[in-house]
Structure formats: structure tokens, C-alpha cells
Amino acid sequence: MTKKQRQKATLAEVAAMAEVDVSTVSRVLRGQSEQRIRAETKERILEVAKKLNYRANYTARALRMSRTFTLGIVVPQLDNPVFSAAIRGAENVAAKNGYSLLISHRDPGDAGTTIAKLSQMNRVDGLLVASLDADEVLRSDLAEANVPYVLLNRQLPGTALSVVLDSREAARRATEYLISLGHLRIGHLGGRPGGFNAQERLAGYKMALEAADIAFDPSLVTMGDYTFSAGRESVRELAKTDATAIMAATLVSAAGAMAELRLAGWQLPQEMSVIALHDALFAEMLFPALSTVMMPTEEMGRVAADLLISKLSGADPEPVLALPPGRLIVRDSTVAPRSGARTSK
Amino acid sequence: MTKKQRQKATLAEVAAMAEVDVSTVSRVLRGQSEQRIRAETKERILEVAKKLNYRANYTARALRMSRTFTLGIVVPQLDNPVFSAAIRGAENVAAKNGYSLLISHRDPGDAGTTIAKLSQMNRVDGLLVASLDADEVLRSDLAEANVPYVLLNRQLPGTALSVVLDSREAARRATEYLISLGHLRIGHLGGRPGGFNAQERLAGYKMALEAADIAFDPSLVTMGDYTFSAGRESVRELAKTDATAIMAATLVSAAGAMAELRLAGWQLPQEMSVIALHDALFAEMLFPALSTVMMPTEEMGRVAADLLISKLSGADPEPVLALPPGRLIVRDSTVAPRSGARTSK
DNA sequence: TAGGTATGAACAAACGATTGTTCAAGATCA
DNA sequence: TGATCTTGAACAATCGTTTGTTCATACCTA
Incomplete structure (x- = not known):
């Protein structure tokens, strides 16, 4: 049984086994400021970490750094292919950048609660917001947000970040x-x-x-x-x-x-x-x-996530990004008109 | 500008303003063991908390309690209506119980990584898993999970929790x-x-x-x-x-x-x-x-989330829950056969 | 050889909650 | 009136990281 090994190993445990301080372990594992650490020590720590199958406790890190590395996405419908594509795109980019995606379905009814809940509880670092609501409703919702956000296929006068389809x-x-x-x-x-x-x-x-x-x-x-x-x-x-x-x-x-x-x-x-x-x-x-x-709805999701992440990293990106439409797909529903037009029915 | 008020207020700030200890504030706000607190104090704390628009910092709580109050859902496709319905159902129940839903799209290719990543980093308390993978693949993936999980419309011999459609x-x-x-x-x-x-x-x-x-x-x-x-x-x-x-x-x-x-x-x-x-x-x-x-795919999502949450709450639910099919919906694609059957084409 | 600078790692203070324990004061009782 | 019990709230430890600071040792340079 490898069960025991799989149990969460803490930094302290790794430190103890490698006979160094937790701070040293942390520095090695974070990979930053490697200068100040002897190669030999580093290796020893890496070895122990692997043996113990160490994974940083995400929550502790989030607390300490006050960043959750989680993005929230709020959508009005989950079964609309347009939104699922956007979600997929966002999830991809998020994952690629070490973020997770928290999904939140929001009925047009319950104004604001979702956005507020997610952002005020520090569950997410930022929000991707797709909404079919009227401008004023959306605006007042967003006023509750205390995190950066990006609007999906929506433009709201002001400085809000948006990704829109052309x-x-x-x-x-x-x-x-x-x-x-x-x-x-x-x-x-x-x-x-x-x-x-x-x-x-x-x-x-x-x-x-x-x-x-x-x-x-x-x-x-x-x-x-x-x-x-x-x-x-x-x-x-x-x-x-x-x-x-x-x-x-x-x-x-x-x-x-x-x-x-x-x-x-x-x-x-x-x-x-x-x-x-x-x-x-x-x-x-x-x-x-x-x-x-x-x-390009999936790309819209990707780009929005990208935008949000770069914003979170301190960049100050263009407020509105427009995506060109994709290609024309000709199937069977379009033909040349018949010479004599139908009169009526 | 009410911006300032919206900034995250901490327990300590509430405590300071109410002139009590943080522990007292915590107890009042958690609502547990109310006995040991004077009504007057409680009221004062509640008032201050409201004034400061206090929201518990989710991360700190998660760390202390070693529970994230987050469920992960892993799906093979995001645009399939079956899965989006399940997601919607799960999200509903999760939200209702104070949980968030982390979504994770998992291509049939990248075996196991997702499940492992989510659960080993302590990002989620439990997992909802929908998979089209073959039994062995799925099984080996799940072996990585160090959290409880529920399978969606899948049965795997063993003690795994499942919700299946009939x-x-x-x-x-x-x-x-x-x-x-x-x-x-x-x-x-x-x-x-x-x-x-x-x-x-x-x-x-x-x-x-x-x-x-x-x-x-x-x-x-x-x-x-x-x-x-x-x-x-x-x-x-x-x-x-x-x-x-x-x-x-x-x-x-x-x-x-x-x-x-x-x-x-x-x-x-x-x-x-x-x-x-x-x-x-x-x-x-x-x-x-x-x-x-x-x-009832949406209900499958709901039930699965319910099952998982009750499992997380220490219950020991039935391993497999079968859901009866919904009603017959007669539209236009079904009619009585014509007397003379078509011979071929 | 004494004084100063690198180097490598330990020390220690957060982050913001939860929760077991301690403790002062008022209430109760003999 | 002195001892004991309640009550209400403060104290303090802890969760697992990250990261600024301190510190001993070894290395240089003069």
C-alpha cells in the first residue's frame, strides 16, 4: 500500500527529513533565489520531497500570499454552446497558468449575489463575467466585485476590461x-x-x-x-x-x-x-x-482568461479586445435564389 | 464612494471596533455555542460586522479547518448537453450547501493529471468524476485521488460511490x-x-x-x-x-x-x-x-453533489444510487409504421 | 593576523481564521 | 463571610506556507 505516502506531506516534514529549515525547503521548491543555496542541499531536499510526494498545500499558500490562484467564471446559461465553448477556452488558459476555474451559474434572477459571494469571500483572484442582463443590472452587480474582472462579449462604458467578438x-x-x-x-x-x-x-x-x-x-x-x-x-x-x-x-x-x-x-x-x-x-x-x-467563442474564453491573468500579474492591458470572426462555413442551408420568388404562403 | 467599506475587513478589525477578542467575534459569527455570549455583546458584534461588511476570509478558514468547501468536477467534454446539465445540477446543490464548484475539463488523453492535481494540492474536498475512459484507465486515475469522489453515470466494481441513470x-x-x-x-x-x-x-x-x-x-x-x-x-x-x-x-x-x-x-x-x-x-x-x-442528467449532478457532500459530512451513503428515467416526450419523429414496409433503398 | 565581505541556512513573523484553555468577576450556597 | 460554581470573554496555539532578517562560518584582502 502506497496510501501512506500519498497522504499530504508538509513542508515541515520534508524539512525534518532533509535536516534543514522549512524556509530552505520552501525556497528550493519555489525555485526562486536559488543563489543562496548549496547545490548539495538543494538536491537533498528535492530528493526528500519527491520521496514524500510533497505537494504544496494550496490553501496555506493562498493565505500567505493572499492570492487564490483561482479564477471565477460567471455564466447565465451552462447549456448554451456559446458559453460552454468560452468556459472550455478559459479553463485551458487558466490551467496552463496554474489557475483553477471556479464556475458559477447565475440565473438572471438573483442579481449580484454570485459575483459578490465569490469575490468578497476571497475565493477568487478575478472574475470572468458573461451576462445577458441589462447594462444597469450588470453594472450594479459588478460594483460589488472587489476583484478585477473581464467582461465576455459585452462592453460597458468605463474602464472595464472586455473581450468582444466582432x-x-x-x-x-x-x-x-x-x-x-x-x-x-x-x-x-x-x-x-x-x-x-x-x-x-x-x-x-x-x-x-x-x-x-x-x-x-x-x-x-x-x-x-x-x-x-x-x-x-x-x-x-x-x-x-x-x-x-x-x-x-x-x-x-x-x-x-x-x-x-x-x-x-x-x-x-x-x-x-x-x-x-x-x-x-x-x-x-x-x-x-x-x-x-x-x-471564436472558445478563443474569447482563452483571451479573456489571458487578459485577466495578465491584469492580475500587474499589467495594464487594453480595456477592450476585439476578436475577428472566424471563417464562413458553407453547408446546405444556403443556395442561390430561384428565378421566380415565392409569392407568399 | 463606498469602496473603502468594501475592502475585506478582517476578524481582527471587527474585534477591535467592537472592543472584544477575535475569538468572541468568531464564535458569534459562526453562530455556534451561542450560550457563552451575552446578548448585548453579540448584538454589538453583529452590528459592527455588518457595518464593516465583514466576510470571512475563505482561505484562512480553509487552512484552519483543513476543508476547502470546494468540490471539483471533472468532465470529458464541456459542450455535451449531458455534461452541462450535470454540471448545472451539481453547481446548484454545491452552492446551496456553501460549496463552490471547480470545473476541470479533462481530455481523454492526459490521464490522471487533473484528478491528481486537484486533490493532491488540497484544492478540493471531493471530486465528481464523469469519464468516458475505459475502466482500467479510470481506475488508475482515481487511485491518485486522495479525496472522496463520486462517479457520474459510471459504475466501477468496488466501493466507489456512483450515481447512475437507469x-x-x-x-x-x-x-x-x-x-x-x-x-x-x-x-x-x-x-x-x-x-x-x-x-x-x-x-x-x-x-x-x-x-x-x-x-x-x-x-x-x-x-x-x-x-x-x-x-x-x-x-x-x-x-x-x-x-x-x-x-x-x-x-x-x-x-x-x-x-x-x-x-x-x-x-x-x-x-x-x-x-x-x-x-x-x-x-x-x-x-x-x-x-x-x-x-435526469441535471438531477444526476444534483444527487451526486448531494452524495458527495453527505459523504464529506461523515455519512456513509449507499455506494450506488440509480435514478429512474424521466418521462417520454413524444414529438414528431415517431409515427405508426406504414402498412407496406419500405423494401430497401 | 585582524577586519570586512560573502555565503548558506536558520530564525521568526506574518496571512486570518477556529477552537481548546484559562481566568476574572459575579452569583450562589452553606 | 468565605468557598464554590457560573458565566462571559480573553488568551493562545494552530493550520502550512512565504519571505524579510539575523547569524555563524568561511573566505578575502590589506
Whole structure:
């Protein structure tokens, strides 16, 4: 049984066995200021440490250094592929830098409690915050935080650190692609009217139209939120128009739109092309498989964690980092428009 | 600016302001052994603590009590809805009990490191472990753990604590439903041949057939793993048979099967009914919307966290807890077979 | 050879809580 | 009134590190 060996060995035990002081052991094991230690002593200590399978007690270290080497991430939803990707990215970077990731799901209801709890109890050194809340709500939540934080895909006027996706460019690219297929009447299934990202996407959509000399028609734009059911509802408006293609703000609303159209008897993609921003496995699972502009959400998580860690290390990084959209992924949901447009249904 | 107030107040500061000893403050704030404290003193301390917005320093407490009040959860994938649901459940229960949840994504590659790292550094009091690894790999990983752990939807002979879903009953129920629709030739799109859960599902499938006096036909069973592409491949076998319905092990493989059949020109659900185990939002996004037997994965997370916490509190709970499957959710992917079966394609 | 500088390691003070023990003063009793 | 018991709170040790300071020894230099 090696059980005994696995039990936590303390610095004191290593010190005793190596017949030196704990401080010496600590210095050797930390690897810093090696100058002041005889090679022979160092070796002896290293040997004993290995034999005892010594691991620094994380808690003691955290107390002494008043740093927990833990990052918290607060997300509104855990099952949204966008957030899980961000979490994965953040976790990777955190781990790579010796940090752990504390996850905290926060229902839009319980304002602030999570952020406050994590940061005020000194559980985390910093916070990664993704929120769907309105600006004021988020702002007042963050006021409770007594640690540095980075916002995910969100911008809040002020000095807050943020990592944002370039929704505008992504929207532009998606729209541009539809145009390149020959579509002239392109609907936009957008996000919440007030939201920053919704505006950005709309702007990108307009840019693409403009570049192609297509007049912007407000009746082709419907705003909802980012849910499946909102997608279904919104698309009913577009179905009444002569749109031949839809650029959707996100995967799930695109899925809603396709489901609804199909139920109404439309042939997809022949009668309506659909493209969405963001990409995930299930874009491929839809029928027709959904064309998308991939958004680097995992990288957003990585970059945010990086930013936070560098901030924690004393750096003073750029407050806002924008990530370019990823590549266009053409699947089966986008085709050239048929010569004769469908009249209505 | 209330900034100053928000800075971490220590026990000593509260004690000083209330003109008592730290130990007294601690006792009052812990709420234990209240007997030995004058009501008046207690009140004064409480008042000061509130004024100073005192929060116990989590790290100091952890060191002193040698408990971190943190649970670790190790998952193989972060974007799989099954795991995110489990995480959500675990996080809820953890939070409710004053624990935090440390998340750790563990690629099937880096054997053991994660578990060892978390537990040997005293970062967590216990571990929730979800793994797709083979038994021996998992077992050797766990040998490194020097904290209690609970396995998620996995059983490992021995005394390990587990929470498992009743895959057998779920499979039975799904199959039973297909039979009730009139299907007699039912295919099963299963999981990894060696896996415990795969066996269970197969057993449930057989039970339902038997109960309906339908002979078991091995050629109607194909095993793969739980991915989209595996679903596509496996279903080709079934397409060659006279099966009129498929009971799939999980959502994504069902989605793969549907995608493949459709590409091959099948009419769904008329020519092939499909039902899957597990439920998530995207079952509704598929076309036709996928019928499922819901599996309580979120509850699995909750129960597992509960189990772990009770174990940490000194209880000696049942090693294996089985959760009954949830209800049958009938959507559009399952219909009665047509009188004349499709011959082939 | 005496005085000064490196060198290597021990000493000791935190970090901020929890908790067993001690102790002064007031209450109780004979 | 003196001895004993309660009560309320202070004292003090401890958890396992990190890190500034002290200190003995050996080494130089003059």
C-alpha cells in the first residue's frame, strides 16, 4: 500500500527529513533565489520531497500570499454552446497558468449575489463575467466585485476590461455571402433591440447591403431574443415578405426559423436560404445543415482568461479586445435564389 | 464612494471596533455555542460586522479547518448537453450547501493529471468524476485521488460511490413506445460495445421486445459510440434491414441517423421512426422534432453533489444510487409504421 | 593576523481564521 | 463571610506556507 505516502506531506516534514529549515525547503521548491543555496542541499531536499510526494498545500499558500490562484467564471446559461465553448477556452488558459476555474451559474434572477459571494469571500483572484442582463443590472452587480474582472462579449462604458467578438464583421460577411449567391432581398433575424451586439450585427448587415448597392429595407429586419421560440416567431414576419434569404443572429434562432418555415410547408433551402452567426456541432445536425460564420467563442474564453491573468500579474492591458470572426462555413442551408420568388404562403 | 467599506475587513478589525477578542467575534459569527455570549455583546458584534461588511476570509478558514468547501468536477467534454446539465445540477446543490464548484475539463488523453492535481494540492474536498475512459484507465486515475469522489453515470466494481441513470428502463420505455405505435421491426443504435451503459440499454431493448413477444434479431442492433458521425455510419446498416423504427442511445447519434437517412432520400418519420434517450433543447430543433425519453442528467449532478457532500459530512451513503428515467416526450419523429414496409433503398 | 565581505541556512513573523484553555468577576450556597 | 460554581470573554496555539532578517562560518584582502 502506497496510501501512506500519498497522504499530504508538509513542508515541515520534508524539512525534518532533509535536516534543514522549512524556509530552505520552501525556497528550493519555489525555485526562486536559488543563489543562496548549496547545490548539495538543494538536491537533498528535492530528493526528500519527491520521496514524500510533497505537494504544496494550496490553501496555506493562498493565505500567505493572499492570492487564490483561482479564477471565477460567471455564466447565465451552462447549456448554451456559446458559453460552454468560452468556459472550455478559459479553463485551458487558466490551467496552463496554474489557475483553477471556479464556475458559477447565475440565473438572471438573483442579481449580484454570485459575483459578490465569490469575490468578497476571497475565493477568487478575478472574475470572468458573461451576462445577458441589462447594462444597469450588470453594472450594479459588478460594483460589488472587489476583484478585477473581464467582461465576455459585452462592453460597458468605463474602464472595464472586455473581450468582444466582432459581430459586425461577422454579420457583414454572412450577408455578403448571401449576396454573392445572388440574393437581393435578405431578411435579418436579429437580437434584442437594445443590445450592443444586436446593433453591431445590424450595422454589419447594412454595410454589406450598401457595398452591393442594395437598398436597406427595415421591413426585412425583425428583432427578437436569442431563443429557439423567438426564432420561430420572428420568421413569420419575414415569411410574409419577398425575402429569399435570412441572416440570423445566432444558431438557435436560425434553427427556430427553419423549423417554423418547414412546418409552414416551405422547401429549404430552395425557397429560403438561411445563414447564422456562431458555429457549433449542431449546425451540422440540422436539416439542411446550417451554413454559418464561425465565431471564436472558445478563443474569447482563452483571451479573456489571458487578459485577466495578465491584469492580475500587474499589467495594464487594453480595456477592450476585439476578436475577428472566424471563417464562413458553407453547408446546405444556403443556395442561390430561384428565378421566380415565392409569392407568399 | 463606498469602496473603502468594501475592502475585506478582517476578524481582527471587527474585534477591535467592537472592543472584544477575535475569538468572541468568531464564535458569534459562526453562530455556534451561542450560550457563552451575552446578548448585548453579540448584538454589538453583529452590528459592527455588518457595518464593516465583514466576510470571512475563505482561505484562512480553509487552512484552519483543513476543508476547502470546494468540490471539483471533472468532465470529458464541456459542450455535451449531458455534461452541462450535470454540471448545472451539481453547481446548484454545491452552492446551496456553501460549496463552490471547480470545473476541470479533462481530455481523454492526459490521464490522471487533473484528478491528481486537484486533490493532491488540497484544492478540493471531493471530486465528481464523469469519464468516458475505459475502466482500467479510470481506475488508475482515481487511485491518485486522495479525496472522496463520486462517479457520474459510471459504475466501477468496488466501493466507489456512483450515481447512475437507469438506462435500461429508459431503453425499455422507448422501445415499448415504438411497439405501442405498431412497430415490430425495431432497430437499436447503441453505444460502445464494452460500456456498461450500452449493455444496459440493450437489455432494456430486449426486455421490451420480449414483453411484446417480438423475437430479438441481432441484425437490428448496431453499436457505435455516441457521436454524430457514428450515428450516420451505424444507420446505414439499419437502412438495409426492414426496420421501421430506431431506438437510439443518445441524442447526437439519433441526429446523425436522421441526417443520413434524409440524405439518402428517406421520408421521416413516415419511412422511419426515431426515438432517442436523453433530452435537450436541440431535440426540438431537429426536423422532425425528435421524440425522446428524458434522462435526469441535471438531477444526476444534483444527487451526486448531494452524495458527495453527505459523504464529506461523515455519512456513509449507499455506494450506488440509480435514478429512474424521466418521462417520454413524444414529438414528431415517431409515427405508426406504414402498412407496406419500405423494401430497401 | 585582524577586519570586512560573502555565503548558506536558520530564525521568526506574518496571512486570518477556529477552537481548546484559562481566568476574572459575579452569583450562589452553606 | 468565605468557598464554590457560573458565566462571559480573553488568551493562545494552530493550520502550512512565504519571505524579510539575523547569524555563524568561511573566505578575502590589506
